[in-house]
Amino acid sequence: MSDIPANLIPIPATQAAPSQRVRSYWGSVWNRLRYDYVTLFCLALIILIVLSAVFAPWLAPMDPDKSSMANRLRPIFHPKYFLGTDEQGRDLLSRMLYGGRVSLLMGIMPVVLATTIGGLFGVVAGYYGGKVNMVIMRTMDVFFAFPSVLLAVAISGSLGGGITNQMLTLTVVLIPPLCRVAETATSQVRTMDFVDAARASGASTASIISTHVLINILSPVLVYASTLVSVSIILASGLSFLGLGVSPPTADWGLMLSTLRQSIYVEPLVTAVPGVAILITSIAFNLVSDGLRQAMDVKA
Amino acid sequence: MWLYALRRLVLTLPILFGVTVICFALVQIAPGDPIQNLLSPTASQEDADRLRAAYGLDQPLPIQYFIWIAKVLRGDLGMSIANNAPVATEVFRAFGNTITIALISVALAFVLSMILGVIAAYRSGSIVDKLITAVAVFGISVPTFWLGVVLVIVFAVNMFWLPATGMGASGSETFNYFNWEDFKFAIMPIIALALPPLGIMTRTTRASLAEILNQDFVQTLRAKGLSETAVMFHAVRNIMPQAVAMLGLQLGYLIGGSVLVETVFTWPGTGFLLNKAILTRDIPLLQGTILVLATVFVLINLVVDLAQSVIDPRIKRA
């Protein structure tokens, strides 16, 4: 199981000779990204996957939940069922499209939530330091005492299945690492003289954080958050695989993988389909975050 | 060194305390009355009352925690609902199966990652490097349970080389890792477990080697006429402390994260136990297993840190 990678932080990049054309940091990031074809390709792939999930109702050739006992476990590339059918005779292509909605949601939403919440705690801990920092970061350390899969299984196992519980679980699991990254980045920014200059001009802490701290920690936090999308997708599908995700008729890649597993001897290729989707999505997100890391000049 | 060890040890205690608090909280966050979570659905009212009194469930939470932790410290992790057996017994029986394949997997991953990392760094930028990087990305991105399914499809369903699941006829009690017929059952779980750490460690090894090879002192060594092999040897020695730390960490992750792989292969370890606990909503079993695994993870981290400080004397953050 992929686990949350340890990751540490950059000091905002110093660039060499002043360029003639005035270009912002984000401008230069884009400029580097523009020639990174692997990342662009993966980005396009992700957009495609997201779009196909969003437009599933229009794209899906059939009703994803309509079973047909006569057409169970049709093979891949069947004239009627492009990706075959599952153990209840439901069209796999349609289910894959719909399933992508849940799986992608579970990849992205917990990361967004955890970035917001964990980031907030991390910024507060990093900015104030001292006792505040100790309380927040020592609490996070306790969560680090669990491998992420174990923590997810523990929380999810107690809460029970369901989309909300799964989202809650994943958010809790992802908060500590994001908090740590934000904390490290913030405490580095905090020592910079421009923060003192802002304090000397009488700015409030809230204003300093929003104007000076956030933009400087944005890139390391974003890069790190983007690596967590794939972690989150895999964790989510893992939980669904264990029956801790959406409830059965709803399509979800992890759950589909789990239910199709029983048919492994009958139609092995069909069984592999949801996993391939998870794998491709996860690889795409991983490569994009690698590309972002390089483009944003964030040290691994 | 001793001060560091002592300090590290002292710092572990609050973490362990936090771990027990979280495990304690698991029963609380489970929907429904905690007493129902701890009892089998068929238990009588008397049973419920007895348990309520025993756990002090009518008491405020902190007191409940102390009652619970006192039992845990005496080795009493409660009763499993499904099997009506002590959780501690079940967990420790399963733990042996988990730790063995985790150790084998992580050792395998370590050795392979060193080899692949060295080759990739040595031939940095070449096709071989790119290929190895691709394998690493695959390892990091692949959902292990799916990999398990694919392995079963390939080796068990299509080729009949290996048995698909379980521990074979001899079962957990008499399973012998040195007996080929038995070991065959362990092969696929080991491969499925080994791939993610292999990916992570290969990537890190390659990255840290590449960084070292770019440093000044390496240029000096080269200038002194050292052969590339000798230079690489130096570089590898330099990243050893880091690699060992990662090895320990990955072992911890494997022990904690084995639930999916063990479920796929019905390998009767702690992960499988967790799966059983989830399916039957056996909260005591879930809680006890998590507590044991998290504690082991914390201890592994402790050992790794201490080992690292022995290997690398620069760490004296006392």
Place this chain on the structure above:
Amino acid sequence: MTDLIDAIDASPDSRDRGGPAQPMLIVENIKKYFPIRAGLLNRQVAEVKAVDDISFYVLKGETLGIVGESGCGKSTLARLLMYLIDKDEGHLILDGDPVGEKLGVALDGLRRSLQMVFQDSYSSLNPRLPIEQSIAYGPKVQGASSKQAKEQARALLDKVGLKPDRFGQRYPHELSGGQKQRVNIARALALDPRLLILDEAVSALDKSVEAQVLNLLGDLKEQLNLTYIFISHDLHVVRYISDRVLVMYLGQVVEIGPVDKIYDAPKHPYTRALLECRLSMDPADRVEVAPLAGDPPNPVNPPSGCRFHTRCPHVEEVCMSKAPALGDVLRSTPDTHLAACHMVHAGSGHTKAPKPADAMMWANLGVTL
């Protein structure tokens, strides 16, 4: 000194409250010890005496130079004056009003009157903000509209010699060191301060750029009726720009006086050593032995008695046991030259100290030692 006061009289300042004779800033017995934590429970085991009981004043319109080796507490002192770190003890009096106390000026008032140019031009500007916005930030915080603040920022850029159209939208990494320092100065001026603390403001610059920035500082001072506290370890620059000089050693003032007196007739052996170091840069003037050998002692455990005794060529018994007093800085006139050394205090017990009779004679002539 008298011409200084004339200069102030010539340009009355509407912000003036205490009158021309009231010092711009009085610093009274200010102290800052940084705790050092270690051990199992992270308890405080020692403290760095970064600023240890420092008193001085700065007159309106003058430039007070502060010199000392790196690590002697200059930046800490500057940050204390700016209220960027909390002082342990001491008082600040800004143009007659105590700072941060009841009936005195509030912190906000201090913020507007006192600004600082930071040492490190790399970390002193937000790398993600165009410099115009960095400068406009202060006025915005103080309630100016975005438009006003922007106009003010552009005017300031112009004032520090950077064309706003050309430079306003640039990011710090697109500027040279000298340009960055100009932006830093512009930012510090954005709140229309009366006293500017310049912490090693030119130390990182090439000599030619340094001269340009120093000239700019001179011009700005005249135009805007500023007072400077100029911190540097470079004695040339300090001599060039300062009216008076304060010499620090290990968190304390060892000598203070008018610039010419300090440079022509230093009293403290530390100051002498510093000046000789400086001279020895020039090959024609090289001294045989490096006068200031070794690193300064650890400020955690400063030497007993006179803190300089471990490196002083004239060390005697009394230096190790008794700390020499500087004298009452706050009650002495600006042209007073004071040094914390037993050799200048009559009757201190040091063999090189002036005889009490000599001291009497000087005192009769109206000269304070």
